Amino acid sequence: MIKISKKVEYALIALKLxxxxxxxxxxxxxxxxxxxxxxxxxxxxxxxxxxxxxxxxSLGMNGGYKLDKDPDxxxxxxxxxxxxxxxxxxxxxxxxxxxxxxIFDNCSIKDPMHKIQNELQNFFNKKKVSDLV
Amino acid sequence: MIKISKKVEYALIALKLxxxxxxxxxxxxxxxxxxxxxxxxxxxxxxxxxxxxxxxxSLGMNGGYKLDKDPDxxxxxxxxxxxxxxxxxxxxxxxxxxxxxxIFDNCSIKDPMHKIQNELQNFFNKKKVSDLV
DNA sequence: TGAAATTGGACTAATATAGTCGTATTTATA
DNA sequence: TATAAATACGACTATATTAGTCCAATTTCA
Ligand code: SF4
Ligand code: SF4
Numbered sequence: 001m002i003k004i005s006k007k008v009e010y011a012l013i014a015l016k017l018x019x020x021x022x023x024x025x026x027x028x029x030x031x032x033x034x035x036x037x038x039x040x041x042x043x044x045x046x047x048x049x050x051x052x053x054x055x056x057x058s059l060g061m062n063g064g065y066k067l068d069k070d071p072d073x074x075x076x077x078x079x080x081x082x083x084x085x086x087x088x089x090x091x092x093x094x095x096x097x098x099x100x101x102x103i104f105d106n107c108s109i110k111d112p113m114h115k116i117q118n119e120l121q122n123f124f125n126k127k128k129v130s131d132l133v
Numbered sequence: 134m135i136k137i138s139k140k141v142e143y144a145l146i147a148l149k150l151x152x153x154x155x156x157x158x159x160x161x162x163x164x165x166x167x168x169x170x171x172x173x174x175x176x177x178x179x180x181x182x183x184x185x186x187x188x189x190x191s192l193g194m195n196g197g198y199k200l201d202k203d204p205d206x207x208x209x210x211x212x213x214x215x216x217x218x219x220x221x222x223x224x225x226x227x228x229x230x231x232x233x234x235x236i237f238d239n240c241s242i243k244d245p246m247h248k249i250q251n252e253l254q255n256f257f258n259k260k261k262v263s264d265l266v
Numbered sequence: 267t268g269a270a271a272t273t274g275g276a277c278t279a280a281t282a283t284a285g286t287c288g289t290a291t292t293t294a295t296a
Numbered sequence: 297t298a299t300a301a302a303t304a305c306g307a308c309t310a311t312a313t314t315a316g317t318c319c320a321a322t323t324t325c326a
Contacts, residue, residue, distance in 0.1 A: 001227075001282085002213065002220040002253075004135060006315065009223060012242050027271065036236050041316055047273065060324025063271045076249075080135065087135040090142060094134075103169050109145050112265045116209075120135075123256060132245040134313085139284060160302065174285055180304065193293025196302045 007083045010037050011045050015079065016132045018055070019071035027064040045083060052082040070130075077124035087124065089117040140216045143170050144178050148212065149265045151188070152204035158197040178216060185215040203263075210257035220257065222250040 014031050018024075028046055032039040046065050049055045056068040080086060088094040090113050092101045101107070147164050151157075161179055165172040179198050182188045189201040213219060221227040223246050225234045234240070 001217045002135060002137060002222070003224070004222055005313095006224070009242065009246075012246075013236075013240070016241050029271080035239060035241070038316060040318080043272075044274090050272095057272065058324085059272050059322075061270045062325060063323080065272090084134045089135070089137055091136070091139070103146075106168060107146070108149050108168070109142065109265055113142075113145075116260060120256070123253070127249060132242055138282095162302080171285060173287080176303075177305090183303090190303065191293090192291075192303050194299095194301045195294060196292080198303090 004080065005084050007041065007045050008080055010035075010042050011049060011079050011083050012076070012129070012132060013037065014042065014046060015049070015054070015067075015071075015074065015129045018065070018067040019074075019129050019132070022067050022071070025058070025062075025064040025066045030064075048082050049079070052078070054078065054082065072128050072130035074129040075125045076127040076129070077121055079129070080124060087117065087121055089113055089120060093117055137213065138217050140174065140178050141213055143168075143175050144182060144212050144216050145209070145262070145265060146170065147175065147179060148182070148187070148200075148204075148207065148262045151198070151200040152207075152262050152265070155200050155204070158191070158195075158199045160197040163197075181215050182212075185211070187211065187215065205261050205263035207262040208258045209260040209262070210254060212262070213257060220250065220254055222246055222253060226250055 013035050014026075017026065017031060017034070028039060028043040031037065031046075032042045046055060046057075050057050050065065054067070054069055054074055055065045057063065057065050077087070085094075090101075090110070092104055092107070092110060093114060104110070146168050147159075150159065150164060150167070161172060161176040164170065164179075165175045179188060179190075183190050183198065187200070187202055187207055188198045190196065190198050210220070218227075223234075223243070225237055225240070225243060226247060237243070
């Protein structure tokens, strides 16, 4: 079953909120309350979004997160990469140079699948947070 | 991490072989030997491909599977559907009417994600087994 | 000084995927 | 007619991934 992870869903829910109110600061708590998202999990997600430069944060009381990029500059691909490490249609397309698939050497679909994967990344690169209207 | 399952990979490896030698009969054993794919698992996969009409089978000695459709008529989407039950980008897009996501009622990304899911299905509908050359 | 916030690591629980085992049935052929 | 080779099917185990929780540190405003 091809799907995106819950974490990415939570990230997109949050990013959509940020996109609707740019320059406004929201805390993890506020967002988790508003959307019934598990607080601790959402916190981790927002931290990752910050680490890759999509959000900026301020510590301490009255702290929180705010958007650090234009919503139409943030691609779904970026979000998937930030949270889940990206798309890798097949096992051998993950960073796993060592410990590769045993089929690798006589795999007949490796190359065509790699091509499809590229197209898929392109697909998600064209999808922006601003499209989640 | 967005990816396809091992079962779908095995299905595609098999289907590519069938597509290269149409009308030729192959057994589970032959294919699992040729590609180092676990025999029992591959058997299950081929049974599913038969059930949805992509392959036909003959029982008993000298039995096996052969292609039952044109390779350029078999889409990757069909294969994913047959083996893994299709693509459902988000949880709420699986057949789960009951036991839905608790966020469902005030989820802000549900509808746009549904649209993206449709495009994604369209993407995989355009990919044919015959493209795996 | 205290409350509210981010940050970060370790941990557990739940689920999904991958793979195995055993057994029944069919069928060509020796 | 016995046997070997094949599909067919269901139950099972093992492994990996995902989801979620817990705990403690640090920052900062008031
Ligand atoms: S080598 Fe082939 S079977 Fe192995 S992970 Fe890559 S695509 Fe899949
Ligand atoms: S309702 Fe929203 S959060 Fe829940 S599964 Fe659907 S898209 Fe994801």
